Amino acid sequence: MTESTAAVAPSAPTPATSEVVEASLLSRIVRGVREAGPIFFILVVLLVLIVMKNPNFAKPSVFLAFFKAAAPLAILAAGQLFVIVAGEIDLSVGSLITVVVTSAALMIAGNPALALPVIGVLFLLGALVGLINGLVTTRLGVPSFIATLGMLLVLSGGIFLLTGGAPRGSLSENFRVFGRGNIDGVPVIDQLPISVVILLVVAIVAWWLLHRTNFGQELVATGGNARAAQLAGIDVKAVRTVAFILSGISGVIGGILLGGFAGVSAQVGQGFEFQAISASVLGGAVLGGGRGSVPTTIAGALTLQALFTLLNLYGFPTPIRDAVQGMIIIAAVGYASYRLRGVR
Amino acid sequence: MTTPQATMPGGPGTRIQGFRSSVASTNAAPIYLVLLAIFLAAWVIVSLAGRPFLTIDNLTSMLVRSVALGIVAAGQTVVILAGSLDLSVAYLISVAALVSSLIMSGDPSKIGIAIAAVLGIGVVVGLTNGLLVTKLRINAFIATLGVGLILRGLLNAAFDNFAGKVAPEFEVLGYGSIGPIPLSVLLLSATVLGVWFLLRSTRFGHHVYAVGGSEETARLSGVRSHRIIIGAHILCCLTAVLTGLFLVARIRAGAPWIGPDGGYDLESIAAVVVGGTALAGGRGGVWGTLAGVFILAIIDNAFNALQFNSFVKDVVRGVIIIAAVAIYAQRERRAGR
Numbered sequence: 229m230t231e232s233t234a235a236v237a238p239s240a241p242t243p244a245t246s247e248v249v250e251a252s253l254l255s256r257i258v259r260g261v262r263e264a265g266p267i268f269f270i271l272v273v274l275l276v277l278i279v280m281k282n283p284n285f286a287k288p289s290v291f292l293a294f295f296k297a298a299a300p301l302a303i304l305a306a307g308q309l310f311v312i313v314a315g316e317i318d319l320s321v322g323s324l325i326t327v328v329v330t331s332a333a334l335m336i337a338g339n340p341a342l343a344l345p346v347i348g349v350l351f352l353l354g355a356l357v358g359l360i361n362g363l364v365t366t367r368l369g370v371p372s373f374i375a376t377l378g379m380l381l382v383l384s385g386g387i388f389l390l391t392g393g394a395p396r397g398s399l400s401e402n403f404r405v406f407g408r409g410n411i412d413g414v415p416v417i418d419q420l421p422i423s424v425v426i427l428l429v430v431a432i433v434a435w436w437l438l439h440r441t442n443f444g445q446e447l448v449a450t451g452g453n454a455r456a457a458q459l460a461g462i463d464v465k466a467v468r469t470v471a472f473i474l475s476g477i478s479g480v481i482g483g484i485l486l487g488g489f490a491g492v493s494a495q496v497g498q499g500f501e502f503q504a505i506s507a508s509v510l511g512g513a514v515l516g517g518g519r520g521s522v523p524t525t526i527a528g529a530l531t532l533q534a535l536f537t538l539l540n541l542y543g544f545p546t547p548i549r550d551a552v553q554g555m556i557i558i559a560a561v562g563y564a565s566y567r568l569r570g571v572r
Numbered sequence: 573m574t575t576p577q578a579t580m581p582g583g584p585g586t587r588i589q590g591f592r593s594s595v596a597s598t599n600a601a602p603i604y605l606v607l608l609a610i611f612l613a614a615w616v617i618v619s620l621a622g623r624p625f626l627t628i629d630n631l632t633s634m635l636v637r638s639v640a641l642g643i644v645a646a647g648q649t650v651v652i653l654a655g656s657l658d659l660s661v662a663y664l665i666s667v668a669a670l671v672s673s674l675i676m677s678g679d680p681s682k683i684g685i686a687i688a689a690v691l692g693i694g695v696v697v698g699l700t701n702g703l704l705v706t707k708l709r710i711n712a713f714i715a716t717l718g719v720g721l722i723l724r725g726l727l728n729a730a731f732d733n734f735a736g737k738v739a740p741e742f743e744v745l746g747y748g749s750i751g752p753i754p755l756s757v758l759l760l761s762a763t764v765l766g767v768w769f770l771l772r773s774t775r776f777g778h779h780v781y782a783v784g785g786s787e788e789t790a791r792l793s794g795v796r797s798h799r800i801i802i803g804a805h806i807l808c809c810l811t812a813v814l815t816g817l818f819l820v821a822r823i824r825a826g827a828p829w830i831g832p833d834g835g836y837d838l839e840s841i842a843a844v845v846v847g848g849t850a851l852a853g854g855r856g857g858v859w860g861t862l863a864g865v866f867i868l869a870i871i872d873n874a875f876n877a878l879q880f881n882s883f884v885k886d887v888v889r890g891v892i893i894i895a896a897v898a899i900y901a902q903r904e905r906r907a908g909r
Contacts, residue, residue: 317713369901370894371851373713377838378894385886393883502717515711551725558718562708 266563267511267527274534281541288417296421298533300325300407300482300489303427304500305507305529306434306522307478310471312508313438315451315517316365316372318472320379321479321504324357325497327387328483333397333492334390340400347403350480357383358476362469372472380501388494395492407488423485427526430481435522437474447471451517506557507532512564532556600859603848607863607870614874623877632754634866634873636822639756640815642865645840646767647811649861652844653771654804655784655853656705656712661812661840663723664697665831668816670727673736673826680739690813697723698809702802720837727828734825746821756818763811767858770807780804784853812836842889843868846896867892 279285285294304321311318328350335346357379364375406426410419438444446467449457458464486496505515511528513520535556539549618625644661651658668690675686697719704715748755771777782790783797791797815836820826831837841851847864849856871892875885 364894364898368894368898369905370897371845373851374842374845374897375894377842378890381886381890381893385883385888385890389881389883389887502721505714505717509711509714515713545729547725547728549725550721550728554718554721554725557714557721558704558708558710561710561714561718562704565709 267524271527271531278538292421295424298530299423299427300486302526302529303430303478304482304504305525307475308504309508309520309525310474312513313451313520314447314468314471318475319376319501322497322501323380323383324479325483327383328480329487329496330387330391330395333399336400337397340402343400343403354476354480355473358473362472366465366468395494404488407485431526438522510560603860603863607866614870618874618877621878634869638865638869639760642760643763644812644815644836645843645861645865646763646858647808648840649844649858651804651808652849653784654780654801658808659716659837660720662831662837663720664812665816665836666828668813669820669830670826673738673820676739678737680741683739683742694809694813698806702805706798706801731828734827737825743821764862842893
């Protein structure tokens with residue numbers, strides 16, 4: 229019972245810090261999985277179903293290819309999580325991805341020497357988009373739904389204005405390597421996709437930021453009760469703005485991976501904002517703020533990807549994906565709020 | 573420990589005052605001044621560029637876009653006022669268009685059945701949305717997004733092109749007129765007047781404002797808040813069905829992309845907030861929404877007339893939506909909430 233109460237109010241500082249330190253990594257993981265609830269279970273079930281249909285999937289290379297395909301969404305979901313925990317929403321990341329991919333192609337135009345400087349520019353752009361989202365939301369008092377919806381329109385209009393309606397230029401190989409390259413000669417698994425390494429790094433950094441820093445605690449407090457957080461001396465506006473910047477940066481990383489993985493197209497980022505939000509919510513984050521965890525959010529993204537893979541394997545037409553995604557998020561959120569109510 | 577405060581950060585006292593002033597100030601005069609200014613500016617600029625603006629053809633095309641968006645935006649106003657929102661309307665519009673055109677298949681005797689069937693679908697979808705939001709307590713964004721995704725999946729799995737055909741008599745809804753007034757304009761007027769009357773003069777309407785201001789306070793004051801929210805969702809879905817019927821009457825056959833291509837989900841929400849209704853609920857009204865719809869239509873039209881790149885249009889539209897809401901937020905802040 230104590231575990232579930234802890235899950236309801238993660239904003240409360242854990243009194244037994246020493247206990248946490250003493251707990252072994254394994255027991256902490258076990259406890260985390262139990263607290264996180266059903267998403268890991270669902271993920272495992274889906275993966276088993278996939279393996280049953282296609283035994284090849286259990287091979288390390290194929291299995292890692294699945295993570296490679298899921299990495300952009302998982303990274304995006306981790307970024308979106310910060311915004312959701314802060315009690316806001318970011319609808320602009322999908323079009324930000326399209327901007328990242330198409331503008332990278334335009335700027336690089338096949339010249340490998342430009343790849344690194346362009347990546348630097350892209351990160352600045354993502355941070356700027358997040359900063360504007362954050363400032364418009366916190367300083368001008370525009371609800372983030374509207375602020376980021378406006379940003380979506382501005383970004384998608386702006387990029388096609390720049391490219392003249394169809395993507396131009398091309399990505400260099402050393403830019404695409406992040407999304408589709410592998411590290412060869414790794415023991416046991418032979419090939420390790422670079423994007424999986426990036427996903428791991430992003431996951432650890434995000435986990436540390438949200439669950440192990442003052443900023444993370446302030447973020448949770450802000451999303452849980454902004455007024456109380458403010459009275460407690462938290463700079464609510466700054467915290468929220470930083471969350472938007474993190475989401476923007478996650479959009480840039482996701483865009484770079486997706487550009488490498490899927491190539492340049494004008495539709496590359498379409499629908500990713502809703503998928504990222506779905507993944508966070510599947511992972512137990514509550515729209516409205518104050519609750520959310522990085523590991524379960526990434527599990528949510530992997531679950532969504534596993535679901536798509538499974539539907540594909542069973543030969544369902546692509547549109548059915550949408551219908552199933554819709555039903556799954558409704559069921560997951562319905563279950564989560566039912567559980568929350570039970571505890572209360 | 574934080575749950576009750578989290579759902580109503582303003583506290584009950586401020587919300588009750590907000591409710592009173594909101595009912596008193598359904599007067600949407602300022603936004604109509606803005607509308608007038610934008611209309612005049614568009615007229616001058618388009619005319620200076622040597623393009624037609626105040627012609628029958630051009631005004632008609634502006635009105636048609638306004639009718640389609642305006643009807644569903646009127647319904648969206650009610651859900652947003654009740655503190656919810658509906659992202660499923662775009663796909664419901666497609667469903668209504670497809671199902672009605674399939675049932676009719678050109679046969680005038682089936683017009684009645686077709687309309688009844690799609691209105692029934694509207695009620696079912698609205699009821700589903702409302703039950704998900706109230707009984708299962710699923711955030712409206714997720715619930716209606718999920719329902720929209722389900723509708724989209726079913727639509728795209730079953731259809732990839734035009735299907736069915738409306739009866740010739742049914743096209744009157746899109747093209748007919750009574751005297752000089754197009755029937756479609758009457759349809760929009762009737763919808764807006766109906767919603768206005770409902771919000772202003774019925775108990776349901778007053779409860780919509782109360783629930784949107786603070787569901788907790790409204791519930792404690794004896795308002796059956798769940799019923800109000802479900803009712804608002806059903807009403808919104810019925811207006812989406814009406815928009816679908818209007819669009820299929822003009823296009824003459826249903827297609828799965830009719831709703832999403834028009835962007836009726838986000839556009840209708842944009843029209844509502846540009847019209848001064850608070851996204852958080854409880855404040856605003858349908859006349860503001862109508863002005864918001866006209867403003868978006870005029871801007872669209874002027875950009876088309878000036879043969880501006882359609883992408884510039886997107887950028888400008890995004891900036892206008894943000895600016896409008898920012899101005900409302902600032903005014904409210906200065907008024908001391």
